[in-house]
Amino acid sequence: MDCSHVFDFKVNRLTVVFTLFLALFFVTPLLYAQEDTSKAALAAHAKPEDEKKFNLGKFALHHIADSHSWHVIGDYHIGLPVILYTQSGFVSFNSNEFHGDDEAKLVIEKDGQRFVKMHEKIYYASAAANEEGEYVEVDANHHAKNARPLDFSVTKNACTLFISVIVLLAVFLNVANGYKKRKGKSPKGLQSWMEPIILFVRDDIARPNLGHKYERFMPYLLTVFFFIWFNNMLGLVPFLPGGANLTGNIAVTAVLATATLILVVTNGNKYYWKHIFTPDVPWWLYIVLVPVEIIGIFTKPIALAIRLFANITAGHILVLSLIGLIFVFNSLFVSVVSVPFALFIGAIELLVAFIQAFIFTMLSALFIGMAIEEHH
Amino acid sequence: MITGSIAAIGAGLAAIGAGVGIGKIGSSAMEGIARQPEAASKIQTAMLIAAAFVEAVALFAVVVALIAN
Numbered sequence: 001m002d003c004s005h006v007f008d009f010k011v012n013r014l015t016v017v018f019t020l021f022l023a024l025f026f027v028t029p030l031l032y033a034q035e036d037t038s039k040a041a042l043a044a045h046a047k048p049e050d051e052k053k054f055n056l057g058k059f060a061l062h063h064i065a066d067s068h069s070w071h072v073i074g075d076y077h078i079g080l081p082v083i084l085y086t087q088s089g090f091v092s093f094n095s096n097e098f099h100g101d102d103e104a105k106l107v108i109e110k111d112g113q114r115f116v117k118m119h120e121k122i123y124y125a126s127a128a129a130n131e132e133g134e135y136v137e138v139d140a141n142h143h144a145k146n147a148r149p150l151d152f153s154v155t156k157n158a159c160t161l162f163i164s165v166i167v168l169l170a171v172f173l174n175v176a177n178g179y180k181k182r183k184g185k186s187p188k189g190l191q192s193w194m195e196p197i198i199l200f201v202r203d204d205i206a207r208p209n210l211g212h213k214y215e216r217f218m219p220y221l222l223t224v225f226f227f228i229w230f231n232n233m234l235g236l237v238p239f240l241p242g243g244a245n246l247t248g249n250i251a252v253t254a255v256l257a258t259a260t261l262i263l264v265v266t267n268g269n270k271y272y273w274k275h276i277f278t279p280d281v282p283w284w285l286y287i288v289l290v291p292v293e294i295i296g297i298f299t300k301p302i303a304l305a306i307r308l309f310a311n312i313t314a315g316h317i318l319v320l321s322l323i324g325l326i327f328v329f330n331s332l333f334v335s336v337v338s339v340p341f342a343l344f345i346g347a348i349e350l351l352v353a354f355i356q357a358f359i360f361t362m363l364s365a366l367f368i369g370m371a372i373e374e375h376h
Numbered sequence: 377m378i379t380g381s382i383a384a385i386g387a388g389l390a391a392i393g394a395g396v397g398i399g400k401i402g403s404s405a406m407e408g409i410a411r412q413p414e415a416a417s418k419i420q421t422a423m424l425i426a427a428a429f430v431e432a433v434a435l436f437a438v439v440v441a442l443i444a445n
Contacts, residue, residue: 306439307431314435
């Protein structure tokens, strides 16, 4: 469908952007709250004896975790492909075949193999159910002990990754074409929106840290900056196509940090390696200093990964906890305090989304800059 | 009777430490900007980086608390 006419007029464009912006703010707590009601109602149905006991910690952790289907609203889930590598090759099916079961109670048979899903992990099903009706063997902590196939599923996070890649490509191919078409002329449209941010990355992040060799690393820094920023913002949108917690996933941030590590290690010059293996100290200090420096190579990217992961996760838990207070106290009047406060935290999170993208890029540039610095 | 893990206390202690740290960074940055307003943007950048380092420590504690829970 061609929606470009919506953006034909500047006024229209402004209205659309402004409405989306407002919608984001007003709908965030509402949607979270709605989700909570259905979840709380479900919990109440399942366990009437502890109706009042609403486990906030579990609820919040469940919501920031990855999942095999995409919860839209109420009982409606978007099924995502489940792709498993088993002993007899690849098996795939729609995750909606589990019908929302996450307690290993529904067995799915595919190619003569039986699978169950428990706590968003897929296991080979046991032959018979245990006394709680689950087709897995559980240990004392109620963790499944069954074997697992290799899971290559397109989960909610993977799906968000694809969406963000498509949007980022659309935006930046457009901007890049703009520069080709209007070479030497003033920017136009999307280009003039992105240019200040790109210049910000160049002048405030790359140049001060990398010196005159900054141009080589600009593609990486820009990619990382916009990828993190965009996904942070997308994580704040509670409905489609947001709602997934991509930058709050340690695997994603670890991959980004590994990219920085590889750049640092491959670009490190002889001064950098000399500083690590033969620093200018008495030789007997090497016993202490060299191991510390070697560990230092790895702690930097690890700290980078955990910083981004923890910041985004903490923000999501905060919003969910504030809204969850209504269900902990089981009173509507708590919402008078908790909803405005969640709104306030939501606004802060918009700032954090930018700052964390900035910090990650800044520290990446700093670490690379330390590795390529010439000796004075 | 109190039950559960004491990891939350550790997270709280880390938050105190980070609070003091970020407070000091903020106050020094403000002083610096008040003395030399033209250097505000440079001070702000340095302040944010330092704050991120301090904040990360508190968040590490949160992660440890979550894992230990």
